Amino acid sequence: MTDTPLLQMTGIVKQFPGVRALDGVDLDVRAGEVHCLLGQNGAGKSTLIKVLSGFHQPDEGTITWDGQDAAFSTPAKAIEHGVATIYQELDLVPHLDVTENVFLGHEVSRAGFSQRSRAREMARALLARLGHAEIPVTRVVGDLSPANQQIVSMARALSHDTRLLVLDEPSAVLDQQEVANLFRVIRSLTAEGVAVVYISHRLEEIRQIGDRITVLKDGRTVATGLAVADTPTAELIRLMTGRSIEYVFPPRPETPRDQGEPVLEVRDLSLAGVFTGVDLTVHAGEIVGLAGLVGAGRSEILETLYGARRASTGTVAVDGKRLRRGSVTSSVQAGVGLAPEERKSQGLLLDEAVYRNITMSSMARFARFGFLDRGQERKRAEELTTSLDVRPTGVTRAVRTLSGGNQQKVVLARWLLRDCRVLLLDEPTRGVDVGARSEIYQLVRSLADRGVAVVVVSSEIEEVLGLADRVLVVREGEVVHESASTDIDEAKVLDLVMEERVPA
Amino acid sequence: MSQDSVRVEKEALETEREPNPVLALLRTSVGRNAGLVVALLLICLVGAITAGSRFTDWDNAMTILRLAAVVGVVSIGMTFVIIGGGIDLSVGAIVALSSVWCTTVATQELAQDIHWLWMVAVALLVGSACGLINGLLIAYGNIVPFIMTLAMLASARGLAEIISDKKTQIVSVEGFDDFFNRDILGIDVQVWLFALVSVAGWILLNRTTFGRRTVAVGGNPEAARLAGINVKRQTVYLYVLIGFCCGIAALMLVAKTTTGSSTHGSLLELDTIAAVVIGGTLLTGGRGTIVGTVLGVLIFSSITNIFILNNRSFSEQSLFKGAIIVAAVLLQQRLASRNSTT
Ligand SMILES: Nc1ncnc2c1ncn2[C@@H]1O[C@H](COP(=O)(O)OP(=O)(O)OP(=O)(O)O)[C@@H](O)[C@H]1O
Ligand SMILES: [Mg+2]
Numbered sequence: 001m002t003d004t005p006l007l008q009m010t011g012i013v014k015q016f017p018g019v020r021a022l023d024g025v026d027l028d029v030r031a032g033e034v035h036c037l038l039g040q041n042g043a044g045k046s047t048l049i050k051v052l053s054g055f056h057q058p059d060e061g062t063i064t065w066d067g068q069d070a071a072f073s074t075p076a077k078a079i080e081h082g083v084a085t086i087y088q089e090l091d092l093v094p095h096l097d098v099t100e101n102v103f104l105g106h107e108v109s110r111a112g113f114s115q116r117s118r119a120r121e122m123a124r125a126l127l128a129r130l131g132h133a134e135i136p137v138t139r140v141v142g143d144l145s146p147a148n149q150q151i152v153s154m155a156r157a158l159s160h161d162t163r164l165l166v167l168d169e170p171s172a173v174l175d176q177q178e179v180a181n182l183f184r185v186i187r188s189l190t191a192e193g194v195a196v197v198y199i200s201h202r203l204e205e206i207r208q209i210g211d212r213i214t215v216l217k218d219g220r221t222v223a224t225g226l227a228v229a230d231t232p233t234a235e236l237i238r239l240m241t242g243r244s245i246e247y248v249f250p251p252r253p254e255t256p257r258d259q260g261e262p263v264l265e266v267r268d269l270s271l272a273g274v275f276t277g278v279d280l281t282v283h284a285g286e287i288v289g290l291a292g293l294v295g296a297g298r299s300e301i302l303e304t305l306y307g308a309r310r311a312s313t314g315t316v317a318v319d320g321k322r323l324r325r326g327s328v329t330s331s332v333q334a335g336v337g338l339a340p341e342e343r344k345s346q347g348l349l350l351d352e353a354v355y356r357n358i359t360m361s362s363m364a365r366f367a368r369f370g371f372l373d374r375g376q377e378r379k380r381a382e383e384l385t386t387s388l389d390v391r392p393t394g395v396t397r398a399v400r401t402l403s404g405g406n407q408q409k410v411v412l413a414r415w416l417l418r419d420c421r422v423l424l425l426d427e428p429t430r431g432v433d434v435g436a437r438s439e440i441y442q443l444v445r446s447l448a449d450r451g452v453a454v455v456v457v458s459s460e461i462e463e464v465l466g467l468a469d470r471v472l473v474v475r476e477g478e479v480v481h482e483s484a485s486t487d488i489d490e491a492k493v494l495d496l497v498m499e500e501r502v503p504a
Numbered sequence: 505m506s507q508d509s510v511r512v513e514k515e516a517l518e519t520e521r522e523p524n525p526v527l528a529l530l531r532t533s534v535g536r537n538a539g540l541v542v543a544l545l546l547i548c549l550v551g552a553i554t555a556g557s558r559f560t561d562w563d564n565a566m567t568i569l570r571l572a573a574v575v576g577v578v579s580i581g582m583t584f585v586i587i588g589g590g591i592d593l594s595v596g597a598i599v600a601l602s603s604v605w606c607t608t609v610a611t612q613e614l615a616q617d618i619h620w621l622w623m624v625a626v627a628l629l630v631g632s633a634c635g636l637i638n639g640l641l642i643a644y645g646n647i648v649p650f651i652m653t654l655a656m657l658a659s660a661r662g663l664a665e666i667i668s669d670k671k672t673q674i675v676s677v678e679g680f681d682d683f684f685n686r687d688i689l690g691i692d693v694q695v696w697l698f699a700l701v702s703v704a705g706w707i708l709l710n711r712t713t714f715g716r717r718t719v720a721v722g723g724n725p726e727a728a729r730l731a732g733i734n735v736k737r738q739t740v741y742l743y744v745l746i747g748f749c750c751g752i753a754a755l756m757l758v759a760k761t762t763t764g765s766s767t768h769g770s771l772l773e774l775d776t777i778a779a780v781v782i783g784g785t786l787l788t789g790g791r792g793t794i795v796g797t798v799l800g801v802l803i804f805s806s807i808t809n810i811f812i813l814n815n816r817s818f819s820e821q822s823l824f825k826g827a828i829i830v831a832a833v834l835l836q837q838r839l840a841s842r843n844s845t846t
Contacts, residue, residue, distance in 0.1 A: 306730075308729070308730060328729055328730065328732060329732070329734050331732075332732035337732070338730060340727075340730050345724070345726060345727070346726050346727055346730050347727050347730070347731075348724065348727060349719065349720055349723040349724050349727060349790065350723075350724075351723065351790065351791055352719065352720075352723065356716065356719075360716070360720060360728075360731045360733070361731045361732050361733075363713045363716060363717075364713065367712070367713045370712045370713050370714060371711055371712055372711060372712060372713060372716065374711075414731065
């Protein structure tokens with residue numbers, strides 16, 4: 001590790017219509033270090049790295065790369081100089097295969113003819129280096145899980161001669177095991193002298209992998225070059241939010257809720273090839289958590305019981321009434337709501353206003369004879385965005401102009417607004433900052449207190465255990481354990497999730 | 505296919521070079537519509553210069569509006585279908601079929617006995633029924649809109665030819681002609697109808713759940729479905745809506761020509777899709793405005809009018825219109841690709 005910075009950004013300013021996303025940001029990164037970028041949702045982290053990667057042009061400020069003045073005018077230029085970026089929103093082409101995606105823009109060719117078999121060899125080698133040799137290089141990327149798509153993105157970054165790797169919330173789509181694998185890859189890269197810029201809202205990750213920290217707040221640098229080892233977490237939270245937050249889960253009700261009337265009853269639900277024989281009962285006011293690895297089938301369970309996928313066997317009933325198989329309409333009529341995992345593709349109308357995205361599932365409530373009361377819509381949307389701290393405020397701006405975490409809050413707000421009997425939440429806090437997280441937990445708990453039956457899927461075991469009353473552990477499409485969340489701890493869940501056989 | 509998407513991907517990565525204020529303005533829908541108004545004014549200027557008072561007088565303005573009315577009514581329906589992520593190539597054929605069906609001897613005799621409104625009902629029913637067939641097969645049969653409506657284009661016109669035996673059918677029902685060719689406040693009923701349909705369309709798109717659902721279904725069908733919107737049913741409604749508009753257009757054409765004919769409405773799909781695209785509605789769905797479409801229709805009919813006043817041939821007209829469509833789409837793509845950052 002040397003002390004002369006590989007990259008130095010000074011006084012960077014970036015103005016968007018109506019928002020000053022960056023207002024004089026400084027960042028210096030040394031070769032061989034992992035530099036963490038922290039900040040609340042909308043602080044400007046993604047914008048900063050997009051300026052670095054040539055995706056945005058800064059309005060003011062200087063960038064020095066390897067001792068020379070350099071502002072990359074296009075992403076291609078940045079890549080040429082060895083800056084590889086993995087964006088928060090994956091930018092793969094879904095209907096191309098893995099190899100084609102890895103070598104997108106710099107196809108392996110000789111005399112103008114592409115050398116497909118050699119490209120596949122090279123792609124395989126890259127995936128192996130990332131610890132994922134099992135991903136088939138001829139598979140269409142759209143068919144891969146989000147976690148595996150992330151790996152393909154990494155392979156693409158490494159297919160260039162990389163000196164700086166920028167990772168914007170890479171762990172959001174990963175489970176603990178995969179995060180560990182990611183860290184292994186990052187360590188081997190830094191050992192070779194590659195610098196890494198790492199963005200995450202999970203502070204415990206910063207502890208594990210980070211060397212130094214830069215904190216952004218409202219487009220400004222509030223601290224830079226902090227050594228990870230000497231900075232307590234409470235201090236980081238204070239720097240990010242300007243206040244101190246006790247990162248706690250809301251208290252559980254005194255009397256357990258699993259005695260009341262059952263609201264959601266799932267019997268022997270299966271989806272061929274994905275999961276089998278799921279039995280699940282959720283009572284009014286109860287929060288049930290599904291823990292497990294990414295790809296264990298948790299999202300598929302939610303989607304199937306919502307009717308978005310057609311179950312191969314089994315029944316789902318709400319308040320004793322059976323739902324039609326494979327019919328979202330029937331579920332929605334029965335009062336079931338699903339906040340999906342993939343906000344961009346499954347959740348949002350990016351060009352539409354925030355309030356329209358929020359009221360999308362409860363339009364009937366704001367309509368008389370089909371005519372919408374837009375004033376009322378905006379008012380309710382404003383209440384929700386305020387309590388979830390969506391920034392910048394203003395419910396008429398297009399969702400596209402919000403930061404990733406704030407977009408996530410908009411999807412969540414849609415389902416908090418709708419009066420559901422059963423609420424299915426798939427990764428509700430993915431990409432959401434520390435402050436808004438506890439707010440979301442409170443809201444979910446207060447919904448449960450009003451009698452809603454809630455099912456939560458999360459890759460963060462701590463979250464499942466902290467929020468839910470009862471936990472189901474899912475492994476390879478089977479429920480392998482069920483208990484009250486107070487009767488099990490994180491280590492036990494991890495064991496269950498990883499192990500081949502469950503000890504009785 | 506894969507080549508294309510690679511290019512698209514590269515473009516998406518290279519966005520945001522020079523922030524051009526004009527392009528930035530054109531990216532908002534209000535700005536776009538302002539741009540269209542400017543274009544329309546420029547075209548009128550050209551008309552005034554080349555054809556003088558023959559272009560600028562009141563009668564000619566009426567002529568332009570009357571020219572716009574039939575295309576306009578169908579274009580409003582087309583705007584909904586395209587925003588909803590579909591396309592309808594069969595509009596011309598549906599207009600022909602409706603016009604023929606509502607002017608058969610049997611229909612006219614009944615209309616003579618009951619009321620001329622019977623003809624109106626038949627035209628609207630036939631149009632809506634064709635739309636219903638399109639919609640059901642697209643939504644529940646999973647047939648691509650392009651193919652389904654192409655098939656309807658062939659079949660509906662074929663049926664119109666069979667029913668009419670390829671003869672023009674003259675309207676003899678009393679009251680029908682009088683109503684549709686009347687003036688109200690010095691303005692043709694047909695123009696009033698266009699205005700009425702436009703206003704109704706604007707309200708439907710911007711103020712109702714129907715409009716909101718249309719945008720959702722076209723903008724992100726998966727999100728709409730997961731949000732609990734019945735995407736298939738909405739799709740059916742959209743094609744019924746455009747079928748209904750075709751029924752209105754058929755009545756207007758029948759009244760104008762006092763005939764029903766299997767040749768009515770030829771190339772109507774071209775004119776309407778062109779007007780909608782020029783009006784700034786994205787062909788990929790999810791975004792578009794009624795005001796833009798109305799302006800697009802007016803631009804087209806003004807151009808036609810100017811060509812006629814200057815004794816230019818129909819072929820020259822077509823050539824010029826083609827060029828305009830390409831220019832509009834190029835501009836649209838430029839705007840769209842710049843929009844896809846974040
Ligand atoms: N294309 C855009 N147009 C307008 N405003 C934008 C655009 N992109 C980002 N912004 C605004 O810039 C600010 C910074 O956003 P940015 O995406 O950098 O936040 P972030 O720190 O990455 O947040 P998160 O943790 O939620 O990902 C936000 O207020 C956002 O609304
Ligand atoms: Mg971000």
